[in-house]
Amino acid sequence: MVLKPSFVTILSLLLVKPVLAQEILPVLHQPEVSLLTAPAQAGGVRAPAEEQTLQLPRTAAQPSKEWAWLVIGSALVSGAFLAVSGLSAECAGETPCRRLASLSFWGGIGIASGGTMFGLTLTQQGQDSGVLNQAGLSVAGTF
Amino acid sequence: MCASSRFFRGWRVCCALWVAVATQLYVTSCPLALGDKLGKEPMFCSDPPCEDWSYDDVAGAREEHPPGPLVVSREETPTSAESVAQVLAPAAPPWSPSKPELAALPRLTLTPPDYNAPATNRTAYHYVRALAFVGVTNYTVWQFNWFSRQDWAYVTRENVRDNLVGGFSWDGNKLPTNFFSHPLHGSVYFGVGRASGLTFWESTAMALLGSASWEYLGETEPPSTNDLITTTLGGIVLGEILFRLSSEVLDDSSSGWERALREVFAGLINPGRGVQRLVDGASWASGRKPETGVAHAAINLGVDRIRFMRDDSMAAYPLRPLVAVQIAYGDWLPREEDGFEPFDEFDLYAALNLGKLSELGAQLYAQGLLVGFSTPFGQDEGAYRDNNVFGLFQSFDFRGARIAQFGGVGVGPGDMLVLRFGADRRLRIGVDLQYLVLGASSSPYIGERTSGYNFLTGITTSQELYLEAGSWGQLGWRSKQYAGTVIDGEPGEEFIGHTRLWYEIDVVRNLGVGFSPSLVHRLSHFRTASNVALLQLETQLYARGRF
Numbered sequence: 001m002v003l004k005p006s007f008v009t010i011l012s013l014l015l016v017k018p019v020l021a022q023e024i025l026p027v028l029h030q031p032e033v034s035l036l037t038a039p040a041q042a043g044g045v046r047a048p049a050e051e052q053t054l055q056l057p058r059t060a061a062q063p064s065k066e067w068a069w070l071v072i073g074s075a076l077v078s079g080a081f082l083a084v085s086g087l088s089a090e091c092a093g094e095t096p097c098r099r100l101a102s103l104s105f106w107g108g109i110g111i112a113s114g115g116t117m118f119g120l121t122l123t124q125q126g127q128d129s130g131v132l133n134q135a136g137l138s139v140a141g142t143f
Numbered sequence: 144m145c146a147s148s149r150f151f152r153g154w155r156v157c158c159a160l161w162v163a164v165a166t167q168l169y170v171t172s173c174p175l176a177l178g179d180k181l182g183k184e185p186m187f188c189s190d191p192p193c194e195d196w197s198y199d200d201v202a203g204a205r206e207e208h209p210p211g212p213l214v215v216s217r218e219e220t221p222t223s224a225e226s227v228a229q230v231l232a233p234a235a236p237p238w239s240p241s242k243p244e245l246a247a248l249p250r251l252t253l254t255p256p257d258y259n260a261p262a263t264n265r266t267a268y269h270y271v272r273a274l275a276f277v278g279v280t281n282y283t284v285w286q287f288n289w290f291s292r293q294d295w296a297y298v299t300r301e302n303v304r305d306n307l308v309g310g311f312s313w314d315g316n317k318l319p320t321n322f323f324s325h326p327l328h329g330s331v332y333f334g335v336g337r338a339s340g341l342t343f344w345e346s347t348a349m350a351l352l353g354s355a356s357w358e359y360l361g362e363t364e365p366p367s368t369n370d371l372i373t374t375t376l377g378g379i380v381l382g383e384i385l386f387r388l389s390s391e392v393l394d395d396s397s398s399g400w401e402r403a404l405r406e407v408f409a410g411l412i413n414p415g416r417g418v419q420r421l422v423d424g425a426s427w428a429s430g431r432k433p434e435t436g437v438a439h440a441a442i443n444l445g446v447d448r449i450r451f452m453r454d455d456s457m458a459a460y461p462l463r464p465l466v467a468v469q470i471a472y473g474d475w476l477p478r479e480e481d482g483f484e485p486f487d488e489f490d491l492y493a494a495l496n497l498g499k500l501s502e503l504g505a506q507l508y509a510q511g512l513l514v515g516f517s518t519p520f521g522q523d524e525g526a527y528r529d530n531n532v533f534g535l536f537q538s539f540d541f542r543g544a545r546i547a548q549f550g551g552v553g554v555g556p557g558d559m560l561v562l563r564f565g566a567d568r569r570l571r572i573g574v575d576l577q578y579l580v581l582g583a584s585s586s587p588y589i590g591e592r593t594s595g596y597n598f599l600t601g602i603t604t605s606q607e608l609y610l611e612a613g614s615w616g617q618l619g620w621r622s623k624q625y626a627g628t629v630i631d632g633e634p635g636e637e638f639i640g641h642t643r644l645w646y647e648i649d650v651v652r653n654l655g656v657g658f659s660p661s662l663v664h665r666l667s668h669f670r671t672a673s674n675v676a677l678l679q680l681e682t683q684l685y686a687r688g689r690f
Contacts, residue, residue: 087300098297099289105298106285109360113278120272121423 068122075115083108255434258390259484262340273339273346276419277353280331285361295363302363311358313631314367315593318583321369322377322541322550323507329354329378330385334415337386343485350378369598372581376552380509380539383486387472389413391438395430402427437474441647443467443657445685447496451545452678460545463498465683471609475532475561475571476517483515483534488559492643494683506641508623510538510575510605513554520560527563534558536575538603540623542641544663546677548596549639551582551625553603565613573607582627584665588672590633597632601625616648616655635669647687659683 086105091097240248262269288296314321332353336346354374358366389409397405406426410417420426447465451458473488489511496505515534523529536557541550557575564570582599589595605623612618624640640663647657660682667675 087303089299091299095294095297098299101299102297103289105360106282106289109278110282110286113275113282116275117272117279117422120268120275123268124423 065123068119070119071122072116072119075119076112079108079110079112079115081108082111256395256431258393258433259387261337261342261345265340265342265345269340270345273336273341273349274352276335276339276415277332277349277356280335280415281353281357281361284328284357296361298360298363303360306359306362306366309365311366311368311371313369313592313598314364316367316370317594318548318550318585318596319541319543321373322583325370325374326377326381326539326541326552329374329376330382330413331378331415332374333378333382334386334413335419337382338413338416338419343383346382347375347379350375350382354378369581369583373550373552376537376554376580377539380511380537380552384472384489384491384509384511385413386416387486387489388438388470389416390433391435394432394435395425395428396432398429438470438472439689440468440470441687441689443469443494443683443685443687445657445683447494447498448682449496449545450680450682460498463496465494465496465685467492467494467683467685473512475559476526476528476530477515477532482517483512483532485513486511488512488515488532505541505543507539507541508621509540510536512559513537520562523563527565529560529562532559532561536577538575538577538605540603542663544641544679544681546663546679547584547586547639547665549582549584549625551579551599551603551627553577553579553582555602559607567611567613569611571607571609573605575605577603577605579603579625579627582625584625584627584637584639584667586633586637586667587675588633588635588669590629590631592632597629597635597637599625599627599637600630601627601637614649616646619643619645619647633669633672635667635672637668638666640664645683649689653689655687655689657683657685657687659685 083105086101086103086108089097089101089104091101285296329350333346333350336349337343341349351371354371355366357374358371389412392405392409392412394402394405406417406420410420417426443465445465446462448462449460468491470489470491472486472490475488477483478487489509492506492508494506512532513535515532517530517532520529520531534557535554537552537554539550539552542548555575555577557573557577559571559573562570579599579601582601582603583596584599585596587595589597603623603625605621607619607621609619609621610617620643622640622642625637627637627639629635629637641661642663643659643661645657645659647655649655660680663679663681665675665677669675
């Protein structure tokens with residue numbers, strides 16, 4: 001007997017246990033790699049199960065890419081604002097002023113580049129398994 | 144869990160779903176499942192990604208299999224509902240192939256991953272990420288200097304404007320700063336490019352961009368010509384070497400303390416890569432064991448004595464402790480299809496005399512093959528065949544000799560003949576002629592310069608002979624000569640050279656002793672000052688450990 005779960009059933013499960021969204025969907029959508037020789041494919045010959053199909057390991061759930069791009073955009077905007085602020089300061093050779101202006105300028109560069117790096121890492125979730133990815137995953141999962 | 148789902152219609156589906164999920168999780172999360180199928184070592188595939196797999200036919204299977212390409216197709220599973228239906232469907236009867244059918248099937252073999260290979264299918268992601276990391280590198284260095292209250296780090300609008308319109312000039316930093324620290328800094332730029340998945344040539348742009356951006360934006364001082372050259376060219380040499388050496392240390396199949404130590408050590412060798420691996424999680428991701436053993440490294444611990452002659456009198460320093468690292472990377476045989484990748488072959492020698500800094504015993508020599516063409520030499524075949532490699536070499540050299548502290552970066556053609564007589568028995572003869580893009584040597588006459596050295600350009604030539612004689616030990620000889628004209632400093636010409644001879648022999652397995660005399664000579668012709676002729680002899684006696 002073939003059971004056909006309804007859409008409502010699966011949706012209800014996912015709503016009641018949101019964590020299932022991270023566990024079930026990746027498994028159900030897991031790709032397979034089939035090794036078939038050309039003659040075998042043409043003739044419809046199936047190889048033994050053990051040698052024919054390789055199950056790819058489970059991948060993490062894909063979080064919202066928008067979240068990652070939001071991080072990148074925010075970093076670029078805030079970094080640019082800080083850097084321009086630092087460059088617009090007129091210090092006339094005063095060391096405390098120069099120190100502060102340079103901090104703003106390079107701080108902006110640091111925020112922009114660091115945020116971009118962090119955001120790009122978030123976009124790769126599901127392919128990597130780093131702490132930042134997992135942190136981003138949990139954050140993204142709450143939205 | 145299933146009891147609670149009675150609230151929903153189709154609770155049996157829930158139970159079946161959980162059984163299916165549990166089965167899938169077991170199959171996909173257990174590395175042994177996949178490893179057993181392949182008859183190989185357990186394997187994870189989360190990192191590196193599955194695109195790294197390679198499918199090769201075993202020779203026997205290929206012979207018996209009808210001609211035709213091996214088709215590897217990736218199929219996306221259907222929707223969730225269909226998947227559940229498929230999982231719960233009665234299993235198909237097991238297929239019992241005959242022997243001919245089994246023999247005709249292709250087999251899956253896994254080649255060890257190449258940690259030095261760039262990312263396949265590079266996209267904007269890799270380039271932007273590398274650029275962002277170069278920015279982070281510069282920011283980190285700048286922030287350190289800012290915390291150290293270095294006045295030249297307080298960059299303002301006026302400084303940036305002056306740097307952009309004022310042009311380049313020669314700076315007055317100390318020679319070790321310009322020819323040792325800056326190349327190391329450049330190696331980080333290069334390393335983050337490689338660690339981001341870029342190729343060697345793409346990463347050279349990262350070294351250049353990182354150096355140029357620092358010169359324009361990182362200091363209140365005008366951008367420096369020599370900094371740009373040494374940071375970029377020296378950074379490329381050291382960066383690729385350090386990247387490859389860190390690959391020799393890394394092993395994604397290891398775990399526990401061994402894995403932690405490997406990651407820390409690799410991070411020390413190549414900080415940019417270490418940080419990147421921490422950020423993207425590669426530091427603890429599982430993977431397959433890489434192919435290693437390309438590098439032949441040795442650590443020398445012993446004593447070092449320096450004598451030098453000036454004005455017909457010989458002076459000697461006391462005996463000092465010596466620490467040295469010697470690495471020969473690659474076997475000078477081309478890859479089957481690709482020939483040589485940049486720095487597939489290189490030599491590195493770094494030594495430190497632990498005496499006073501004023502005695503200046505430090506030295507660093509690195510030279511690698513940029514582009515190479517191999518031709519057979521003789522009739523031999525197989526792993527012990529003889530070959531000749533002609534190509535383009537790039538070098539970085541720094542030496543803290545007492546008579547002339549000097550350094551240089553160069554590039555030029557060279558040739559290497561390798562005769563192999565068996566395991567641990569071979570003879571290597573090499574010669575090259577390089578353009579000295581920029582060099583420097585300390586001098587009592589420095590013209591208008593504020594630091595005690597002159598900048599040079601010219602040519603260098605080096606010769607090498609290395610004989611591995613099995614249990615009889617190894618005999619090596621390497622000589623490098625500089626002929627340069629002063630381009631900033633006291634006008635004149637400089638002829639500087641260093642020659643090192645060494646003999647090493649194993650006493651027990653991989654542990655041995657070595658003896659090495661080396662000679663540094665200098666002859667300087669200055670147009671407005673008296674000539675300088677100096678000689679230095681350095682003698683090393685050490686215990687050697689190979690690994």
